[in-house]
Amino acid sequence: MNAAVRAEPRSLSAYAGVLSENLARLVDKLCLVLLVALILDVWLGMLARTSFFPFPLTFTEELARYLMIWLALLAVSSAVSRRQHIGMLFVFELLPSQLHKPLLVGLDLLALAFFGFLFYYGLSFAGDGANRVTMIYGLSKFIPFASVPVATGLACVQILLSAVRDMSNEHAEPGSADVQGEE
Amino acid sequence: MIWVASTFFLLLILGLPVGYTLGIAGVVGILQMGGPEFLPMAPSRFFAGLDLFPFLAMPFFILAGELMNRSGMTERIVGLADALVGWLRGGMAHSNMAASVFFAGITGSATADAAAFGNTLVPAMVRQGYTRSFACAVTAAGSIIGPTIPPSTLMVIYGSIMGVSIAGLFAAGVLPGLLIAVLCMAVIAILARPLNLPKTGDRPSPRIIWVAFKNSLSSLVLPVIVLGGILTGLATPTEAAALAILYALIFGRFVNKKLPNREIVDVLIRTSQITGVVFLIIASASILGWWMTFEQIPQTIAAAFLAVSDNPAVIIGLILALLLIIGLFMDINASLIILAPVLGPLTHQIGMDPVHAGIMIVLALNLSLMTPPVGACLFVLSSVTGEKIESIAKSLWPFLIAELLVLFLIAYWPDLTLLLPRLSGFVQ
Amino acid sequence: APASAEKVMKIAHMNPGGPFESHAGAMVTVFKSLVEAGTNGSIKVQHFPDGQLGKDNEVIDQVRMGVVQSSISSAGGVAQHYPPVGVFDLPFAFPNIATAHDVINLDSDFGKMFAEDMHAKTGLKVIGLLDSGGFFALTNSKKEVTTLDDMNGLKIRTMTLPTHETIINSVGGKATPLPWAEVYTALQTGVADGQMNPVPTISFAKFEEVQPYMTLTNHIITPYVWMINEKFYDGLTPEEQRVVDYAAKAAVDAGRGVSRLIEASDTRGLPYLASKMKISTLSEEERQKFAAATQPAVKKLIEEQYGDEGMKLMQALESSIEKASN
Ligand code: NA
Ligand code: NA
Numbered sequence: 001m002n003a004a005v006r007a008e009p010r011s012l013s014a015y016a017g018v019l020s021e022n023l024a025r026l027v028d029k030l031c032l033v034l035l036v037a038l039i040l041d042v043w044l045g046m047l048a049r050t051s052f053f054p055f056p057l058t059f060t061e062e063l064a065r066y067l068m069i070w071l072a073l074l075a076v077s078s079a080v081s082r083r084q085h086i087g088m089l090f091v092f093e094l095l096p097s098q099l100h101k102p103l104l105v106g107l108d109l110l111a112l113a114f115f116g117f118l119f120y121y122g123l124s125f126a127g128d129g130a131n132r133v134t135m136i137y138g139l140s141k142f143i144p145f146a147s148v149p150v151a152t153g154l155a156c157v158q159i160l161l162s163a164v165r166d167m168s169n170e171h172a173e174p175g176s177a178d179v180q181g182e183e
Numbered sequence: 184m185i186w187v188a189s190t191f192f193l194l195l196i197l198g199l200p201v202g203y204t205l206g207i208a209g210v211v212g213i214l215q216m217g218g219p220e221f222l223p224m225a226p227s228r229f230f231a232g233l234d235l236f237p238f239l240a241m242p243f244f245i246l247a248g249e250l251m252n253r254s255g256m257t258e259r260i261v262g263l264a265d266a267l268v269g270w271l272r273g274g275m276a277h278s279n280m281a282a283s284v285f286f287a288g289i290t291g292s293a294t295a296d297a298a299a300f301g302n303t304l305v306p307a308m309v310r311q312g313y314t315r316s317f318a319c320a321v322t323a324a325g326s327i328i329g330p331t332i333p334p335s336t337l338m339v340i341y342g343s344i345m346g347v348s349i350a351g352l353f354a355a356g357v358l359p360g361l362l363i364a365v366l367c368m369a370v371i372a373i374l375a376r377p378l379n380l381p382k383t384g385d386r387p388s389p390r391i392i393w394v395a396f397k398n399s400l401s402s403l404v405l406p407v408i409v410l411g412g413i414l415t416g417l418a419t420p421t422e423a424a425a426l427a428i429l430y431a432l433i434f435g436r437f438v439n440k441k442l443p444n445r446e447i448v449d450v451l452i453r454t455s456q457i458t459g460v461v462f463l464i465i466a467s468a469s470i471l472g473w474w475m476t477f478e479q480i481p482q483t484i485a486a487a488f489l490a491v492s493d494n495p496a497v498i499i500g501l502i503l504a505l506l507l508i509i510g511l512f513m514d515i516n517a518s519l520i521i522l523a524p525v526l527g528p529l530t531h532q533i534g535m536d537p538v539h540a541g542i543m544i545v546l547a548l549n550l551s552l553m554t555p556p557v558g559a560c561l562f563v564l565s566s567v568t569g570e571k572i573e574s575i576a577k578s579l580w581p582f583l584i585a586e587l588l589v590l591f592l593i594a595y596w597p598d599l600t601l602l603l604p605r606l607s608g609f610v611q
Numbered sequence: 612a613p614a615s616a617e618k619v620m621k622i623a624h625m626n627p628g629g630p631f632e633s634h635a636g637a638m639v640t641v642f643k644s645l646v647e648a649g650t651n652g653s654i655k656v657q658h659f660p661d662g663q664l665g666k667d668n669e670v671i672d673q674v675r676m677g678v679v680q681s682s683i684s685s686a687g688g689v690a691q692h693y694p695p696v697g698v699f700d701l702p703f704a705f706p707n708i709a710t711a712h713d714v715i716n717l718d719s720d721f722g723k724m725f726a727e728d729m730h731a732k733t734g735l736k737v738i739g740l741l742d743s744g745g746f747f748a749l750t751n752s753k754k755e756v757t758t759l760d761d762m763n764g765l766k767i768r769t770m771t772l773p774t775h776e777t778i779i780n781s782v783g784g785k786a787t788p789l790p791w792a793e794v795y796t797a798l799q800t801g802v803a804d805g806q807m808n809p810v811p812t813i814s815f816a817k818f819e820e821v822q823p824y825m826t827l828t829n830h831i832i833t834p835y836v837w838m839i840n841e842k843f844y845d846g847l848t849p850e851e852q853r854v855v856d857y858a859a860k861a862a863v864d865a866g867r868g869v870s871r872l873i874e875a876s877d878t879r880g881l882p883y884l885a886s887k888m889k890i891s892t893l894s895e896e897e898r899q900k901f902a903a904a905t906q907p908a909v910k911k912l913i914e915e916q917y918g919d920e921g922m923k924l925m926q927a928l929e930s931s932i933e934k935a936s937n
Contacts, residue, residue, distance in 0.1 A: 058788045072459055
């Protein structure tokens with residue numbers, strides 16, 4: 001896989017594939033940072049309740065929820081790029097292979113419409129969040145709410161990139177069941 | 184409603200990922216409502232569906248499981264299980280089920296159990312020669328013991344909504360949970376020959392068992408730490424998952440010296456990828472769930488069902504059918520919040536004890552966690568192990584039958600559920 | 612489903628829906644009956660109890676968007692849209708329930724000012740204001756609390772609200788914010804030693820099963836705010852508005868009545884809890900000590916968080932209490 005990614009892009013498909021993979025890796029790194037922060041936050045929350053912790057800390061529960069949501073939603077786009085989202089593929093696999101390409105394009109368009117819809121309305125959702133307060137020192141809810149447009153926007157980009165990438169892939173399927181089971 | 188349902192099934196069958204399908208069906212419902220004011224509900228519910236602290240337990244147990252695998256802790260527990268029951272045909276499957284009971288005393292969430300076991304026991308069973316789909320099926324069947332034996336988040340929600348003693352529900356859940364384990368073990372025993380389930384050879388000597396036990400001691404401490412963390416009031420059941428991470432990290436890194444930075448980074452990234460896949464399904468399901476609630480669809484279905492008869496036995500049957508059918512398609516928390524107030528009063532009218540009714544409703548909804556097309560435990564297992572949903576489902580049906588049998592026993596034999604709550608004084 | 616000619620008013624809240632199960636259940640039941648009969652069915656009321664459509668702060672969003680027409684929401688949910696509602700968290704501000712009734716009321720000077728200010732800031736029309744089921748009481752699993760010193764080191768679960776956290780911390784306890792779904796188990800295992808809530812909430816959540824001690828501290832009483840989407844209200848005919856206004860008033864009275872009924876009942880109220888827990892009260896002297904310990908800290912916080920407007924609202928609250936007490 002590494003070799004394929006590092007290879008000189010020769011076609012639009014290959015170029016989209018490289019772009020998609022690099023974007024996914026960047027997002028993975030972000031998720032990694034968020035996950036570490038999330039774990040530290042929950043440890044801190046437990047520690048803060050013990051009697052030898054000097055002062056009360058009360059933001060950890062709410063912060064944990066927002067970190068978790070940002071982490072999960074960002075990770076959606078990486079899974080889009082790798083077609084890791086779970087689907088039931090038995091009918092797709094039964095269909096004649098000439099139908100696979102057009103069906104894949106159709107399903108990708110639907111996915112694009114879905115995430116595009118969430119992105120468009122997610123922008124105003126996040127905007128409204130600016131007028132709502134969290135209980136973490138009164139920070140605005142824009143910060144957690146923005147996870148929706150950012151993540152769905154990224155998902156749209158990844159759907160387009162992976163659709164272009166898979167134009168040259170005979171075996172592409174809309175979702176996945178076995179990418180994870182490498183061990 | 185026709186449009187939403189046909190969109191859902193068509194896209195699901197064509198192979199569109201479940202996370203997109205649920206969301207698109209929900210958006211179709213919202214579009215049908217007509218006004219532009221409804222459209223922003225999609226992102227709003229998408230977010231709100233994830234905004235629950237107890238969901239943390241799932242990624243945390245996935246991570247803890249990964250750390251245990253890579254630091255060799257799982258291997259040692261498996262080694263002990265092997266020595267104890269591996270010589271029996273299907274021994275590992277039995278120990279998976281026993282471990283589910285043990286784990287159920289720690290967590291309140293079936294998906295967290297599925298995540299932890301999918302990550303540890305399933306690969307171990309596969310290495311021993313089980314098919315991955317059977318290993319997943321055993322794990323899925325065992326995972327619903329988690330919210331049946333206390334602690335259980337679902338019972339807390341039910342008790343609060345319906346004003347039923349939560350301690351009473353907790354006590355009442357113990358026997359049904361054990362019964363599920365026993366019947367599932369019976370299924371394993373029955374299937375052992377026809378499926379030619381693996382065994383490891385001759386019965387080992389006591390010395391070998393003793394060595395395996397000593398080797399696995401450090402791993403066996405983990406559940407003790409998690410349970411101890413909860414019982415001493417250090418952690419909530421959700422936070423206990425974070426304790427598991429702490430222990431696995433310290434042990435794997437400093438005692439076993441098996442977790443270099445590179446491995447830890449790998450494990451963290453893999454955990455966040457699985458979280459993305461599973462949480463998309465939860466978030467999208469909450470768009471569809473909100474639309475169903477808003478249009479009062481569960482109530483409509485319930486009313487139609489219940490116009491049929493007034494015989495208590497028939498009503499109980501209809502309630503179970505309704506819970507199981509709604510459970511096929513709807514997320515468990517949403518189902519509980521919407522159906523409990525609809526069905527609870529009805530069970531009261533036909534003279535059921537509230538604790539008995541609560542356990543019946545919670546158990547029926549728990550079963551929905553492992554039924555396709557929408558079953559959270561299936562999604563988690565599929566995502567963690569890479570096995571296809573449909574092939575897990577194929578191996579699952581014998582267990583499903585056993586668990587349905589438990590459900591019917593619970594429903595029509597109140598004394599079974601009420602024995603422990605009566606002994607502990609929560610029910611007269 | 613296609614929209615029909617009649618006007619549909621969806622009302623959401625987080626409490627149980629039965630008329631005798633919660634104040635909000637009673638309110639919507641009464642309101643629905645009066646409005647549907649009084650308008651000859653031109654307005655149809657749909658009731659969404661138990662947080663079916665979302666948590667308080669989310670449903671308030673839906674009311675602002677016009678997706679849902681009305682909600683009856685706790686101060687915790689309102690705070691995310693209209694933070695100054697936090698002035699109600701000034702501890703020991705109300706000398707007794709009679710004064711609380713007179714002040715937490717749309718007819719009081721304070722109530723009018725509150726409704727106007729909230730309307731101006733959020734666009735939500737307030738049609739009812741009442742207490743959330745009486746004064747807060749404190750329960751715990753460690754010891755009988757009758758003095759300020761008894762609070763020392765107790766881990767008390769609060770909502771994630773800075774004012775509530777400050778109250779606990781300033782009496783020497785340790786505020787422990789936990790999500791509602793985890794509170795029962797947390798109290799059982801000792802993650803938190805205790806919690807604070809009104810009596811109906813305590814019995815609703817079955818805390819008597821895991822908390823042997825309760826002190827009727829009466830330290831705060833928080834409001835439930837009943838709000839309606841302004842555009843929906845403006846779209847009603849004057850006659851319909853009259854019926855809605857009247858029905859809301861009657862429903863709030865019924866809601867208050869049911870709260871008092873629940874508090875008094877021997878299946879869910881104080882008599883019931885007294886049979887399961889040791890119930891104590893604070894002496895006047897100790898009450899003064901608690902007030903002296905908590906009030907300055909919370910006042911400072913309100914000033915910091917809500918600025919001049921918050922202080923203005925708090926002064927209005929205090930003078931309204933003063934007036935009602937005399
Ligand atoms: Na459990
Ligand atoms: Na299901």
